[in-house]
Amino acid sequence: MTKFMMKCLLITAVLFFGVLLGMQQASNGMGALKGNKENGEPIAIESGKGVKEAEVLGTPVGVQDLKTKQKQLEETKAFNFFSSLGGKVSGLVSYLFQGILSLISAILTQIFGSLS
Template sequence: MVKFMFKSFILCSVLLFGVLIGMQQANQGMIKMKGYNDPDFQGAFQIDSDQTGDIEASILGNEVTSQDLQKKQEQLEQIEAFNIFSQLGKQLANIVSNGVSSLLKMITEVMDG
């Protein structure tokens, strides 16, 4: 299961990266087709540096900062902390697993005895 999730995550990451590269290439094609550089056209993914050395990133025109990432991480932690369906699913999985293992033990004891 972990192997499948890891492969799925890698595949989604590669596809997302490919989409961003494709959008950047389309933007450059629009600039070439137009014949001049229009400041309204922005790249899909931009990284800029300030005078202070800070690095700013923007994806599709939305700026991404470390504070945004920290807020999103806190929101995810809160969601996981109060996810009752996840807890119910884990309990149900444990009940089914224990039931099946006890059933298999009973079947093997009957066949051996």
């Protein structure tokens, strides 16, 4: 019994250490995405002499680039395959459960209806 408890304690300690390590890595990753003192601001916009310059995570982006990308996004019909698939699966599951419940209801009605 003692060996089993020691194994469980050891496994629990290793898993706990893994969770703490994962949380630290996630925190570092989020800091890198947000932009910190090492990487600079995530989005920096400087305006001088009527010209605006943008910088995203250290990469310079021209205003013209942003306008063309925005126009492309507006022109293309954004279609999310997984969203539509999820909607169809949800409808299918709902339809199946309604059918199963109506079948169970009909069976119970016949069983209890014949008793009375």
